[in-house]
Amino acid sequence: NAGVMQNPRHLVRRRGQEARLRCSPMxxxxxxxxxxxxxxxxxxxxxxxxxxxxxDESGMPKERFSAEFPKEGPSILRIQQVVxxxxxxxxxxxxxxxxxxxxxxGSGTRLTxx
Amino acid sequence: SQQGEEDPQAxxxxxxENATMNCSYKxxxxxxxxxxxxxxxxxxxxxxxxxxxxxxxxxxxxxTLDTSKKSSSLLITASRAADTASYFCATESNTGKxxxxxGTTLQVKP
Numbered sequence: 321n322a323g324v325m326q327n328p329r330h331l332v333r334r335r336g337q338e339a340r341l342r343c344s345p346m347x348x349x350x351x352x353x354x355x356x357x358x359x360x361x362x363x364x365x366x367x368x369x370x371x372x373x374x375x376d377e378s379g380m381p382k383e384r385f386s387a388e389f390p391k392e393g394p395s396i397l398r399i400q401q402v403v404x405x406x407x408x409x410x411x412x413x414x415x416x417x418x419x420x421x422x423x424x425x426g427s428g429t430r431l432t433x434x
Numbered sequence: 435s436q437q438g439e440e441d442p443q444a445x446x447x448x449x450x451e452n453a454t455m456n457c458s459y460k461x462x463x464x465x466x467x468x469x470x471x472x473x474x475x476x477x478x479x480x481x482x483x484x485x486x487x488x489x490x491x492x493x494x495x496x497x498t499l500d501t502s503k504k505s506s507s508l509l510i511t512a513s514r515a516a517d518t519a520s521y522f523c524a525t526e527s528n529t530g531k532x533x534x535x536x537g538t539t540l541q542v543k544p
Contacts, residue, residue: 351530362522362534363477376529411476415530422467422479423532 324349324414325394326426333402333433341429344394345414352395353423354387357409366410369395402433440523440535448543453510455538457523458503464526466499466506471520471537480508480521515544 325344333339345352350371355363368376369389380387384402389395399406409430413423439458447453459466465484469477483490483499483506490497496509510517520539524532 353530353532355532355534362536363524363532365531365533368529368531376531378531413477413532422482424479425469425477427476 324412324424324426326410326412326429328429329427331429331431333431335403335433336401339399339402339406339431339433341397341399341410341431342394343397343412343414343426345412346416346424349414349416349424351415351417352389353413353415354395354397355411355413357411357428359408363411366397399431402431404433407431407433440521440538442538443536444539444541446541446543447513449513449515451513451542453513453517453540453542455508455521455523455540457506457508457535459506459523459525459533459535460504461525461527463501464528466497467524467526467532468495468497468506468508469522469524469534471522473519477522510540513540513542515542518542 327342352369354366357363365379367380367387372391384400386398409428411425411428413425441456463485465482467482468480471477481492481495481497483497494511499506518541520537522534522537524534
């Protein structure tokens, strides 16, 4: 079991470009959560998805951010027209159901906007 | 908004000593979880304690939960240099969303 896979590990984008972050959950897991971590801070919830459904997007900024988890393939967190404030580490976690026995996190994608 | 408040923010101890970190939260919870994060890495799940439990052990880890005070503590006994990391508590809502504290940075000196 390869665990939760995130790619790329590091992503550099110029202001105004688009960033696409990918998360492949653990095998058999159909629930994915995205979190953002600013330097020296804890993680902040962004969005919770099941296959083809957004369950809770209360932590997503209203503009420029979107997420999907298609029937086939990884979950994608998309940030359009990136700004310097988007620079952060983005982590995803997966679980087999909505109930938790402790989540497995990926190693994260570190986005740097220059 | 962040639910958890952790203290201390930073803790430095000698190898072999015990380390205690505290976490407070604001709303009702299903469970409370502790995670470790090594510098520049992802989070590793350490232990989960449910709202109807008061204490839980896992190896050198001991977690307590006081729902009346909305607080939890993580005790690491006989610390090792390899325990150097940031430790986060997280409360889980009904939807499975985790709300993290700001974390405690632990340094264990050899």
